[in-house]
Each structure stands twice: as C-alpha cells, then as structure tokens.
Amino acid sequence: MTQTVMKIDDLHLSFPVSRSLLDVVQRKPGKSVNALNGVSLELKQGETLGVVGESGCGKSTLARCIVRLYAPTSGQIHFEDENIFGAAARKDRSYNRRVQMMFQDPYSSLNPRMSTGDILAEALRVHQMRPENEIAGRVEELLELVRLPQDAAEKLPHEFSGGQRQRIAIARALAVEPEVLIADELVSALDVSVQAQVVNLLLELQERLKLTILFVAHDLRLVRHVSNRVAVIYLGRIVEIGDSETLFSAPSHPYSRALLSAAPSLDPDDKGVAIQLEGELPSPLNVPSGCPFHVRCRHVTAQCRTVVPALRALEGRGEVACHHAEEINQHA
C-alpha cells in the first residue's frame, strides 16, 4: 500500500537564549527555547499532511529541520531509509533537490534583480536537471505548468502580483522535480480567490506528479480542504494526528478542540462558542511538566501534571496524546 517516504523520529531542538548581563553576573544558568520536544511522524507517498498549531509551537522549526536548515539537538529523520543528517546523506546533494521548501514570502526569497526565466534557469543549472540546450524549453514548460503567461520569463518579480509571485516560487520548486514539497504558510498572504487558484494548482500537480506535501498553515478551512491527514502541534509535540475529515469533524484532544472552535465564522451573527483557554500561556522556555497542555486544560488531573501522555490510537479517531481522551470524548 502507501509507502512511507519520510520518517521523523523523536525530534528535539532547543535554541540557546542569549543571557543578559545580569544573568551572567548572577551566574544564572543559560536558558533555552525548547522548540521541538519529541516530534515523530511519517510522511506517506503522495499524501498531504496538514500541520496546525499555536504560533511559536515549532511548525517552521520542524519544516526547517526537514530541509536541513536546522540540525536537531537529537532525533532522526530518515528519507527512504537513509538518515538525512548522516555523513553519507550529507555528501549526496540529491536530497536538496528531492525535498523542496516553499517559503511564506516569495518576494524576499526571489532575487529582485533576476528575471523569472533566469530564476528558473538557475535552478535547473544548479541541479543539472537539463543539458544547456534544453533549458529554455524547460523554462517554457514550467511557466505553462503554473499557468503564467509566456512573456513572464522576461519580467522581474516586482512586476507580478502577490499570487503570481507565489506561482513563480512554486515553479522554481518544481523545476528540480522534487518528490516532497514543504509548504510553510504558502498562501497566507494571498486573497481568497488567488488562494483558491494556488490550492487548485497544488492539488492538480500533486495528482499528476505524485507529490508528497507537508502543508503548514493557520487557515483551518484551507488545511481541512487540502489535507489527507492533519497533525496538531502544541509546544513542540504532536498532540493529535489523524485523518483530516475525522479530526476536523470530531477533534479529540482538548487543545485541538479549543483550536478548531476558535476559527472565525463567516456569518457576522454567528459569534461561535470558542472554547476559552484558561491559565497562563505556555512558554517554550519553560515547558510544563507532564502533559504540556495541563496548565490550560479543563480536564486536568494529578496524573496529567506529572506523566507525559504518549500518542496512542483512539478508537474511531486518530492518535491522541491525552490521558483522558476516552472519558472526555464520551461526554462530548
């Protein structure tokens, strides 16, 4: 059946925080931001895995680890059974080509002085995708693939609208024929109609090219629409993961429920019943003991304060990291 293309195991990453002079004088120990606290997941061939969660919970850090912009403090990522941080994989540059990241703001990641055609041609040359005499033809093909007009090749990035620039970034990522796309807030800056166009294009290309996509976004309607599976991250840990429709129609983890209930309705009269999160906001500087959500959870018990709940399958739902998932969902 569906093959696993990428396997992430118990990924941890902490960033040291610069100590203030006072801390140094007082010999306080250095602190660190624990951005990832044991993320494990599998990406399956041809699927879209949506990733949602609180701002600052580690989504971009995870994405950046996958494309090796950050090295994890511990844990492993295997791509087709090869450790991507291992010596052999580091020497082999094909990984950089096969796994492509698309950034939120294509304007700052596209060279403003290079024409679209040159940007695409450069990507093709760097990874030696085509012999020199076929490059022009391939650039044309790519522009057509993302439905940009042929005269787009001569234009500079600023001569395009936001949506078109986003498509240039997609074309560049696709130029090197990747198998996995990491899309971090890919469409957040676009108006809904252009968002719809980009999403349509992604779905279509995924079908045709059998792409595997990790889709990070805050727009829950959009994530629900594009994803096969969804992972909910809280303070650097996956608290729930499972089939997208199941998770969205019946979230099981108390944090997932609160998150989904906060999505603003399109109806001005429907003020919704957002589940209020109580307690202080958690800090990755000081991750709570036990269940990381326990300081804000209505269902907290003594066990939650000390024992970290493991991710486990819940009948009829996905996998959930909560000691009391059964009881909580029974009363729902």
Add this chain to the structure above:
Amino acid sequence: MTDHPILEVENLCTTFSRGGTALPAVRDVSFALGKGHVQGLVGESGSGKSVTLRSILGLARHYGEVSGSVRWQGQELTSMSERQLRKIRGREIAMIFQEPMTSLNPLLTVGTQLTETLKAHTDLGRRARRDRAIEMLDHVGIPAAASRLGEYPHQFSGGMRQRVMIAIALAASPKLLLADEPTTALDVTIQAQILDLILKLADEMSMGVVLVTHDLGVVAQTCDTVSVMYAGRVVEQGDVRQVLQTPRHPYTEGLMRSVPQDVPPRTQLYSVPGTPPSLFSLPEGCAFAPRCQSAGPACQTARPTLQDIASGRQTACFNPLPATQEDAA
C-alpha cells in the same frame, strides 16, 4: 452611526510612476470613520489596500503623488508638514505594517524597540516604560514576556514578531489604528485574543480602526463596515452583514464563493476566473469587466461609479446582483 467622524477620507488618489508611466494605485477612495468604529478593507492582492493606509498616514507622498483629502479630527493631513505629522504618527494614529519581518529593526532587541516607542510617544519614565512593555507583550500573548525582552527579532517565530508589532502599535494608546493584515501569521486562538484586545480598545478607549485582511471570517467577526477594493477603487461598501450576506458587486460575490466552505475536500475550489488587470493598462470601462459574468456592453466603455443602493450601502456596478433571493427568482 458616524455622526462625528474622527477620520474622513475623501477622493483619495495615489499615483506612482514606473519608468515614466503613471501607475494609478489608489483611485477615489472615500469613507468616514466614527469613534470606536471598525472598518474593514478587503480585496485582491495589489488592489491598493496597503497604499490606502500609507496614504492616510502621509507616508505614500514621499514616493508617490497623493491627492484628495484626509481629515483627522478636523485637521487636513495631506497638506500638513512632515514635522506636524510626526507628532500625530505613533501617538494619535498608529499603524501595524503588513511585513513584520521588515518593519522590526533586526539589530535592536525587542525590548528596546518597544521602550523606544514609549519614550517617543508617552511621558512614562524608564521603569514604567519597561513595565508597560512587558504588559503589552503579555496582552498580545507572548509567554514569559519579561525574559524575552532581551531577544532579537530573528529569535522569534513569524507570529511572535507580528505580535511584537501589534504591541508596539498599541503601546501608546492611539486614537486610530491602521492595521494591515495584523493577524495573518497567527493561529486562530491568538488571533481571537488579539482581535478581542483591539475590539476592547475600540470600545473602551474609543479607538477607531481600519483593518485590512484577507480573512473574511475575521471581517465578519470584527468589522462594523467593510469596503471591497478592486484595481485601486472601492467597488462595494457598507454594513458588514449586508455586504457579506448579500454581496451586490460581482467581485465581492466571487470572493465569498472562493472560501473553502461546504465543498468536498480536495476538490477544485471556485476562484474568480482570469487575472487582475495591469494598473498600467486598465480597461476603458469597468476594470472588472474582463472577468465578470454579468458584464454587458455598457461595462466595456463606461466606468461605473459608486452609487448609493440602500442606506449606507454603495456599489460601483451597472448590473448589481439582486438584493434578495426573491428578487433573483
């Protein structure tokens, strides 16, 4: 309603020039904002929303040509000297810029940037400024605020940087907030918290708000009125309920239809066909005509102007959509 508007924008036009050709980025934008009123601004990428805000604040005139009138509590801002404007900016009128990455100084700590703002715009002492800075970061949901004041912007996540921008804008308790996509990089729970904070300030401190956003859910939940922009012009505006529930302009209706709601998962979404026109070569008639399903011959040659179609409701369209379902039948 807006009996005593604090902000009156009339026929605001902003033109840039690129390689000798005029680029009409904003055309004839007019609206009035009362105390504590929240006005939404939505529309296609590149339709002139950010330029409208920059023109109100007197920033666009440095690199473009601005005409029309912007009256702030009775004073004309468009003709005001830069020195006078600087006293109003940040203190009375604050702006949250669209790009939190580029509007924070990468070389200064977050704490310094906040306290500098307070130093420039309030009479608070050193100690009080630090306390206020922590309080503001706390308000916008930055956990362990006190211990992160000494960090630099690159050590914050995208959404955290955006929250710092919001804290800076709100720190001096402005009377008018111009917010350009303030919550796009935030998760929905923090978004709800920040929108609540903005609404609370609007209510309790009578702060007026102009809110630019792509999220129609945010518009529905926060705004009193909304203007929809297309190719530099307002094509529809009015009460938020009326505009979202019974859009009369075909572009507004297209936007509403593009939201992925009640569509089978992983199927193609509706999107307004075609692409927006280049501002260099706008069609002679209605700018939306090449993409409009209701377009008739008149639309190709004449440009529709904003007309009152109901009380407080305006549309710029020769063939507006029917007002109710019954009319449609």
